[in-house]
Amino acid sequence: MKNLSELSARLHVLRQGSRHRTRRLLDGAQGVRVVLDGRPLLSFASNDYLGLAAHPALQEAVRESLLYGVGSGASHLLTGHHALHHGLETQLAAFVGLPAALLFSTGYMANLAVLTSLLGRHDTVFSDRLNHASLVDAALLSRARHRRYRHADMAHLASLLADATSDTKLIATDAVFSMDGDVAPIEDLLDLAERYDAWLYVDDAHGFGGLGNTGRGVLEGLALASDRLIYMATLGKAAGVAGAFVAGHPVLMDWLVNAGRSYIYTTAMPPLMAAAVARSLDVMAQEAWRRDRLRAHVDRLKAGLATLPWPLMPSSTPIQPLLVGDNQKAMAVSSDLLQRGILLPAIRPPTVPEGTARLRISLSAAHDSEDIETLIQALHEVSA
Ligand SMILES: *Cc1c(COP(=O)(O)O)cnc(C)c1O
Numbered sequence: 593m594k595n596l597s598e599l600s601a602r603l604h605v606l607r608q609g610s611r612h613r614t615r616r617l618l619d620g621a622q623g624v625r626v627v628l629d630g631r632p633l634l635s636f637a638s639n640d641y642l643g644l645a646a647h648p649a650l651q652e653a654v655r656e657s658l659l660y661g662v663g664s665g666a667s668h669l670l671t672g673h674h675a676l677h678h679g680l681e682t683q684l685a686a687f688v689g690l691p692a693a694l695l696f697s698t699g700y701m702a703n704l705a706v707l708t709s710l711l712g713r714h715d716t717v718f719s720d721r722l723n724h725a726s727l728v729d730a731a732l733l734s735r736a737r738h739r740r741y742r743h744a745d746m747a748h749l750a751s752l753l754a755d756a757t758s759d760t761k762l763i764a765t766d767a768v769f770s771m772d773g774d775v776a777p778i779e780d781l782l783d784l785a786e787r788y789d790a791w792l793y794v795d796d797a798h799g800f801g802g803l804g805n806t807g808r809g810v811l812e813g814l815a816l817a818s819d820r821l822i823y824m825a826t827l828g829k830a831a832g833v834a835g836a837f838v839a840g841h842p843v844l845m846d847w848l849v850n851a852g853r854s855y856i857y858t859t860a861m862p863p864l865m866a867a868a869v870a871r872s873l874d875v876m877a878q879e880a881w882r883r884d885r886l887r888a889h890v891d892r893l894k895a896g897l898a899t900l901p902w903p904l905m906p907s908s909t910p911i912q913p914l915l916v917g918d919n920q921k922a923m924a925v926s927s928d929l930l931q932r933g934i935l936l937p938a939i940r941p942p943t944v945p946e947g948t949a950r951l952r953i954s955l956s957a958a959h960d961s962e963d964i965e966t967l968i969q970a971l972h973e974v975s976a
Contacts, residue, residue: 610923621646624958626935633935634963636953641802641910642882643958644832644872653871657864664860669849672860680866681837687873688800688808690823690839694848697861699797699826699836703730705852706793706822706838707764711736715760718752718790720744720776722769727795731764743769746780753788761790767810768798771944771952773907775799778810785820793822801830802910807876807883831876833868835861882957886910889955889964896968901975910955913939914971915948922949928974934967 606612619627622645626635644650657676666672677695685693696702707730711717715736719727722743731738737758741749753761763785765776778794785792796809804812809825819841827835838848848855876882893912897904905913916922922938929936940949953967 610919624956624963628935631933633930633933634966635935636955636959636967637935637937638954638956639798639829640832640958641798641830641886641954641956642807642832642876642879643956644801644830644875644882647832647872647875649875650832650868650871653867654864657867660863662862662864664862666860667856667858668860669856674860674863674866676863676866676870677860680870683870683873684837685839688811688823688825688839692842692845693837693839694845694855695861695866696836696838696855697858698834699795699824699828700726700729701854701858702824702826702836702838703727703795704733704854705848706824707731707734707736707762708853709848709851710734710791711760711762714758715762716756716758717762717764718749718756719764720766720769722772723764723766724770724795724797727764727766736760736762743772744774744777746777746784749781750784750788753784753790756788761788762793763790764793765795766798767794767796768803768909768911770798770911771913771939771950772905773909773911773913774905775803775810775909778814779816782816782818782821786818791820791822792818793824795824797824797826797829797836798909798911800825801872801876802883802886805883806880827869827872831869831872833865833872835865835869886955886957889957889959889961892961892964893953893955893968896964897971900971905950912953912955913950914953915950917947917949919949922951925971925974926951929970932970932974934970936967 616628622640624635626633664672681693681695703726711734713735716739717731717736718739718741719731720743721740739752741752763781767776782792800809801807803809822840824838827833894904902914902916905915919940926936926938936951939952
């Protein structure tokens with residue numbers, strides 16, 4: 593029974609297995625130089641890929657919109673749908689080149705709304721084995737049959753699709769896999785969706801803003817036009833604020849407004865955050881150097897770490913995991929780096945498969961070239 597003494601016992605087991613998790617206390621603003629638990633660190637651990645989380649222009653946008661108050665006061669379907677939300681939806685749709693967009697308070701809730709409103713007991717959801725936990729939870733909550741295909745394995749997915757006889761089929765994938773940094777084969781996935789009459793749902797939490805010449809994300813340059821394609825991106829990572837949006841056909845947006853429970857039964861995000869996101873989109877367009885710099889950091893890191901005993905995983909995105917393998921070793925390297933003032937977390941099973949413990953390097957346009965050199969040199973020293 594889960595009473596308090598049982599919970600204490602279970603927490604004790606977690607601590608013994610080095611699996612107990614606690615939070616580090618952040619003082620001051622988010623960034624690459626942070627004060628965590630009172631200690632100044634150079635961080636390679638945030639999702640603030642473009643360095644916008646503390647950008648003065650976004651702060652200014654919040655100040656300017658304070659005249660609208662702080663709280664949104666209600667859900668979107670009551671009186672909470674502010675002109676700032678509405679304008680942002682138009683701006684987001686244009687930014688990603690899709691016909692319509694709908695704003696959500698978090699990416700987790702966007703995933704829940706889409707999967708639970710499109711799928712039911714007689715349907716099937718096909719998901720990549722490495723999908724984000726929020727997609728897994730959304731699939732479970734939808735009560736649809738859940739078929740998981742081997743990571744990026746299109747032949748496996750095709751065979752599962754061929755076997756399915758359900759009413760509605762939906763393929764769900766991360767666009768950029770959060771612990772691996774690789775990009776899903778979007779075009780192949782859309783081909784399969786066409787062939788087997790399925791929806792394709794793409795969660796671009798880690799690609800939006802950072803990938804593509806204009807920051808459009810994983811879709812940039814693909815020239816895909818399909819009513820089956822449903823795009824989702826979060827606004828708390830590269831965009832530097834919070835929230836998420838779904839984009840696609842206007843009928844689908846109308847459906848989500850009417851049937852997406854995690855859209856309907858929750859308070860709208862404060863309008864001032866919508867103003868901050870809108871300003872963030874402007875900054876993303878104006879400050880293209882942020883994406884250039886991020887790409888340059890990725891290239892330099894790869895070159896600089898080529899002779900380490902551990903390989904970087906095959907990734908061209910700002911998520912560059914260093915595959916150490918052994919849990920203890922990954923922990924030891926992470927704690928050696930911490931001694932040197934560098935925050936680079938070790939990711940261990942069960943978050944990743946057994947034997948693939950890794951150091952997940954997350955790069956940001958807020959890093960300068962010296963920060964990248966500091967990391968490269970420190971990794972060479974601790975691996976010697
Ligand atoms: C972060 C993340 C989410 C959740 O988004 P939030 O806005 O933080 O709730 C969903 N999917 C993926 C792939 C993510 O990385």
